[in-house]
Amino acid sequence: MSDTASTLATVKNRVFSGAQPSGNMHLGNYLGAFRNWVRLQDTYECIYCVVDMHAITVWQDPAELTAQTREAAAAYIAAGVDPKNSILFNQSRVPGHAELSWIFNCVSRLGWLNRMTQFKDKAGKNREKVSTGLYIYPNLMAADILLYKATHVPVGEDQKQHLELTRDIAQKFNHDFGVELFPLTEPIIMGEGARVMSLRDGTKKMSKSDPSDASRINLNDDTDTLARKIRKAKTDAELLPAKADMLEGRAEAQNLVGIYAALTDISRDQVCADFEGKGFGDFKKALTDVVVSKLAPITEEMKRLQADPSYIDSVLKDGGERAQMIAAPILADVKKAVGFLS
Numbered sequence: 001m002s003d004t005a006s007t008l009a010t011v012k013n014r015v016f017s018g019a020q021p022s023g024n025m026h027l028g029n030y031l032g033a034f035r036n037w038v039r040l041q042d043t044y045e046c047i048y049c050v051v052d053m054h055a056i057t058v059w060q061d062p063a064e065l066t067a068q069t070r071e072a073a074a075a076y077i078a079a080g081v082d083p084k085n086s087i088l089f090n091q092s093r094v095p096g097h098a099e100l101s102w103i104f105n106c107v108s109r110l111g112w113l114n115r116m117t118q119f120k121d122k123a124g125k126n127r128e129k130v131s132t133g134l135y136i137y138p139n140l141m142a143a144d145i146l147l148y149k150a151t152h153v154p155v156g157e158d159q160k161q162h163l164e165l166t167r168d169i170a171q172k173f174n175h176d177f178g179v180e181l182f183p184l185t186e187p188i189i190m191g192e193g194a195r196v197m198s199l200r201d202g203t204k205k206m207s208k209s210d211p212s213d214a215s216r217i218n219l220n221d222d223t224d225t226l227a228r229k230i231r232k233a234k235t236d237a238e239l240l241p242a243k244a245d246m247l248e249g250r251a252e253a254q255n256l257v258g259i260y261a262a263l264t265d266i267s268r269d270q271v272c273a274d275f276e277g278k279g280f281g282d283f284k285k286a287l288t289d290v291v292v293s294k295l296a297p298i299t300e301e302m303k304r305l306q307a308d309p310s311y312i313d314s315v316l317k318d319g320g321e322r323a324q325m326i327a328a329p330i331l332a333d334v335k336k337a338v339g340f341l342s
Ligand code: AMP
Pocket: 018, 019, 020, 028, 029, 030, 031, 032, 033, 154, 155, 156, 157, 158, 159, 193, 194, 195, 196, 197, 205, 206, 207, 208
């Protein structure tokens, strides 16, 4: 192991995470990702990335991609990511992501990728027509994480399988090349709200790609829109029970109770105890107040930041330079292990 690599290997707790700049940032992204990123900043060295290279695995209008990259960065900062403390940048700025992902394309196995449920969901019946990038996307995600030897990755539950693949790739690389270069990265899946479901169908996750805007709470929705979406959210005619496990089989009710619990940082049981015997008319009013009080300041801050794109660009540039400093010696060790002349 080179001197640089051994020094870096002593970094025990480095967090890496990312989200795609594909528009419609929503409550699921906030509760499943950004909020947790913010909480980890005090205890870990954190690197947060707007993964624009992942975004182009499906068609993106170039001008919109640029705007949405800035919007995503604004959302991270508005949620509380501190770009002075943490590193915040867009993926395509650091060429090591592409370089390492190529190497991983040659380490990862077809059989492993064939098991990825996100690919199956996204490709659907259209398998022959999707980009090859969409198929090898998990290898790029592994490269994002391992380019910095990140030890921990906070993500929503839906990304767990990609994290397992990242560990398989790290292990196979270390084994095949006889090195101890990459750590076995751990997922961090935090608390209530790890999976926020659609407001129209409690069995589907809240998603930026759902054609129905009423299915999700967007981080840039105004107060009236938020209130209307919650009022119209699908529920049932039953009352709230005393305990959360009595919500079994009532997916929409479970989701709304979960959102309330996550935003107020109390347990689902406590929410049920507080609203026991009440109907969803009353509960939705209380939920609206909670959602508005938590999201309105974030929405405001996002707007303020987006009015100053040059500030966002300077943050991403600075973050990119700091990320590159960490990535360069690690990538050099990888290339040496593979046998590339430089
Ligand atoms: P995506 O919007 O798919 O790019 O995801 C960005 C981040 O938000 C990832 O960490 C996801 O796990 C998380 N996320 C996306 N949708 C949800 C959801 N409905 N519930 C919880 N977390 C989510």
